[in-house]
Amino acid sequence: MKRSSVAHLQCSIAQTLELVGEWWTLLVLRNISFGQRRFEAIQADLGIARNVLSDRLSMLVEHGILERVMYQEHPQRFEYRPTAKGRDLMGVLLALMAWGDKWAAPDGKPMLVTHTDCGHETTPTVACSHCGGELQWGHTRVQAGPGLQRSVDVG
Amino acid sequence: MKRSSVAHLQCSIAQTLELVGEWWTLLVLRNISFGQRRFEAIQADLGIARNVLSDRLSMLVEHGILERVMYQEHPQRFEYRPTAKGRDLMGVLLALMAWGDKWAAPDGKPMLVTHTDCGHETTPTVACSHCGGELQWGHTRVQAGPGLQRSVDVG
Numbered sequence: 001m002k003r004s005s006v007a008h009l010q011c012s013i014a015q016t017l018e019l020v021g022e023w024w025t026l027l028v029l030r031n032i033s034f035g036q037r038r039f040e041a042i043q044a045d046l047g048i049a050r051n052v053l054s055d056r057l058s059m060l061v062e063h064g065i066l067e068r069v070m071y072q073e074h075p076q077r078f079e080y081r082p083t084a085k086g087r088d089l090m091g092v093l094l095a096l097m098a099w100g101d102k103w104a105a106p107d108g109k110p111m112l113v114t115h116t117d118c119g120h121e122t123t124p125t126v127a128c129s130h131c132g133g134e135l136q137w138g139h140t141r142v143q144a145g146p147g148l149q150r151s152v153d154v155g
Numbered sequence: 156m157k158r159s160s161v162a163h164l165q166c167s168i169a170q171t172l173e174l175v176g177e178w179w180t181l182l183v184l185r186n187i188s189f190g191q192r193r194f195e196a197i198q199a200d201l202g203i204a205r206n207v208l209s210d211r212l213s214m215l216v217e218h219g220i221l222e223r224v225m226y227q228e229h230p231q232r233f234e235y236r237p238t239a240k241g242r243d244l245m246g247v248l249l250a251l252m253a254w255g256d257k258w259a260a261p262d263g264k265p266m267l268v269t270h271t272d273c274g275h276e277t278t279p280t281v282a283c284s285h286c287g288g289e290l291q292w293g294h295t296r297v298q299a300g301p302g303l304q305r306s307v308d309v310g
Contacts, residue, residue, distance in 0.1 A: 002273045009201070012255025013185050013248055019259060026176070030168050033292065085258050087292035090195070091281030093168055094227050094290050095250035100167025104174060108301030110165045116294050118286035126246030127282040132275035135249050137188065137242035139271050146263030 010148050019063055020089065024048055024056050029086065030093055032066070037079035060086070094124035165303050173220055175244065179203055180210050184241065185248055187221070192234035215241070249279035 020026055031042045043053050060066040065086040071079050099110045115122040127137050165166050186197045198208050215221040220241040256264045270277040281290050
């Protein structure tokens with residue numbers, strides 16, 4: 001059940017979805033971010049088929065998002081740890097969570113997130129790196145960047 | 156080709172992916188955010204099968220993320236506009252873009268984003284609503300919230 005590819009789209013949203021847009025991938029990363037790093041624990045929590053989970057973890061290792069690390073020698077046991085590339089997906093996970101908390105959590109937030117740097121409960125907000133204001137729909141403009149190799153209409 | 160559901164997971168990441176985690180959905184929203192609101196334009200840009208696009212748009216309308224609006228009477232023509240719920244997905248799109256710009260754009264950013272409120276080019280950053288600092292992997296703690304209805308181990 002290989003989905004089609006969007007690698008041809010010259011867009012970082014498409015390129016990101018090409019790597020992590022597969023069905024279970026972001027949920028697996030979610031579990032790892034909660035500290036569930038072993039195959040058995042992730043499998044039990046998500047209820048995902050073993051072969052599907054195995055495929056996803058291998059793909060994430062292959063793309064340098066996770067690394068498979070031996071944490072016990074006798075018997076050999078492995079866990080999955082995020083690389084810098086994987087840890088950088090925290091923002092995507094938190095943006096998905098914030099939207100779901102607002103629009104898909106009729107009984108209230110299932111989980112509360114504390115930002116340990118400041119010690120306060122937080123609502124993850126996608127903000128401008130220049131002014132710090134929230135980046136809202138209709139308040140951004142896009143133009144072709146250096147990585148664009150053909151003329152496209154983005155307007 | 157109906158994927159399995161994660162609606163049973165009491166987590167806003169899972170609930171969001173349940174609504175927008177389907178393969179083409181976020182890309183369709185991306186196109187609409189660029190102002191491409193008509194079926195034909197989206198279909199041509201993404202190269203997506205007509206029946207798949209039609210299914211995705213119907214699903215997004217059904218879930219209140221888009222609305223289908225007649226913009227011409229003779230002949231009747233429709234376009235898709237985001238609702239408040241749909242516009243709130245801008246943060247998710249921009250978080251995906253920022254990650255792809257950093258990790259999956261070897262030739263440079265395909266698109267540059269300007270925050271029109273401040274007028275500066277921006278790198279979308281997922282930040283703490285309290286202190287404004289970036290929410291990084293390992294700098295957050297989660298605990299059960301009011302919407303959690305069973306005991307789960309969140310790490």
